[in-house]
Amino acid sequence: TSSIMGGGGQPAMTLVEDQDGLVTLSITDAGVTEKIRKAIDQAIEVLRRRIDALGTTEPNIQRQGVDRILVQVPGLQDPKRLKDILGTTAQLEFRMVAEGNSSSPDVEMLPQTEANQPPLPIEKRVIVQGEDLIDAQPGFDQRTSEPIVNFKFNIRGAQRFGTATSESVGRALAIVLDKKVISAPRIQTAITGGQGQISGRFTVEAANNLAILLRAGALPAPLTIVEERTVGPGLGQDSINAGKIAAYVAAFLVVGFMFVTYGLFGLFANIALIIHVVLIFAMMSLIGTTLTLPGIAGIVLTIGTAVDSNVLIYERIREEARQGRSMIASLDAGFTRAFATIVDSNVTMFIAAAILFFLGSGPVRGFAVTMVFGIVTTVVTAVTMTRMMIALWYTRARPQKLPF
Incomplete structure (x- = not known):
């Protein structure tokens, strides 16, 4: 044994x-x-x-x-389409239509997807499988304008497909999806480019669905939907409201801390913080990103990092002033010397957010997206906006000491 x-x-x-x-x-x-x-x-x-x-x-x-x-x-918006997409195994096979004796053990009768069409005798030998596809995109036939699916094989699939079609010119090639024949076009000439198209009287949505299935790959086994449930928006609304409250409380505490600790400079930081949040929403709206609970958490976190950048700048300005530098020299040195630290910290966070985006999925990616947007806007608002407001204040007021 x-x-x-x-x-x-x-x-x-x-x-x-x-x-x-x-x-x-x-x-x-x-x-x-x-x-x-x-x-x-x-x-x-x-x-x-x-x-x-x-x-x-x-x-x-x-x-x-x-x-x-x-x-x-x-x-x-369309639960039926989702069930169709999830419930299809999507085992794609390219086989030859049998000629002559259809009762051979190497031949099986397979139904066609088109209604009122008789089953076809299909050879059991598989020429190429769906796992050899590297791309599938919906399109339209240039001659008939009917929806089709354009596909492309990898090197192995292209070689097998080219060999089979060159040896079988004049025969019918069956395109089989989950044991049903989508179409069985006759091979007019050898197809050696590794590309082709699938036609089968598709609707536009059916062609899109088939392309999605082929790109995603086949399921290892058929799936059976045992339970389906629709949850109303009321349950999720409580979580959304809780997320909003958390964001408001965090923003209020941060704004209050900055104003109490740094006075007028804290007000400048708060104005830059508002611009920071507006820019995040603008960038999300520009690319059509939906704001979710993880996204709200990401915004709250970037609010803290944005304020942290201002704290670094202000504390650096304070240290320069304590060393006896003039007002203008302290301001300039504070921004200049804190800039490298701000960039380093934000680059580190950007790398972490990028890793979360590419390796994560679902809520993790939503969190990572808002983090990336927040990091970009932090550098713009904390360094550029705040410096511009302080420069304008200094030009007009000509103060002799820091307001904090």
């Missing part, structure tokens, strides 16, 4: 040889569990790619139990 170890350190399969030399290969319970775990992980990634392609805001996709996946999509 010998064992084949799985990824979790447990034996995934066992090999048993009896006295007659018969070898029995058995999958252990640990092996089955490991297979299910990997299939669920792969399915979650495929579902996330599909939902992200729909343009929805911060979907929540997580494992529940051993073999279930919870999908939460806020603000969805």
Whole structure:
């Protein structure tokens, strides 16, 4: 008896040889569990790619139990389309239409997606699979103007597709999706460029959906929707209100602290802070980003970092003044010497936010987006805006000492 170890350190399969030399290969319970775990992980990634392609805001996709996946999509306008996208396995195959004896064991009868069309005899041998696709985009046929899906193979898929079409000129090539024939065009000439198109009397939405499915990849196993629930906006509104209150309280405390600690300069910092928040909203509106609870948290955090930049500048100005420098020299040295520290800290935060954006998903990416916007506007407002207001104040008032 010998064992084949799985990824979790447990034996995934066992090999048993009896006295007659018969070898029995058995999958252990640990092996089955490991297979299910990997299939669920792969399915979650495929579902996330599909939902992200729909343009929805911060979907929540997580494992529940051993073999279930919870999908939460806020603000969805078309639940039926989502179910169609999630429930389709999207196993794409390119096979030849059989010629001659359709009762051969190497041939199977597959239904067509088009209504009132008889099943077609399709060879079981698969030429190319959907996993060899690297891109799929919806488009329109140049001759008929009908919606189509343009696809592109990787190097391996292009070689296999080119070889098969060059050897089968004049035969019909079936494009099969989840054991249904979408179309079966006749090969007019060898297709060696690794590109092609799928047509099947699609609507525009159907072509878009198919392109999304092909780009996201096939599910490792069919999914069954066991429960569907629609949550009204009232439940989420409580969380939104709590987030707003937290943002207001944080802003009030920061504004009050700056004004009490730094007087007139604190007022300048508060004005720059307001401009900072306005710029964040403007940038989010410019690219169409939706403000969510993690986004609100990101804004609150950037408010603190923006004020921190002003604190660095003001404390540096105060130190320069204590060393006996003149008013104008203290102001200039404060901004100049604090600038490097401000840039270093913001670059560090920018790198962290970029990592969160590219490696995270859903709410984490929303938080990272507002963080990036806040970091950019912090440098603009804390350094440029505040310096401009202080310069204007100094030019007009000609003070002899700092107001704090």
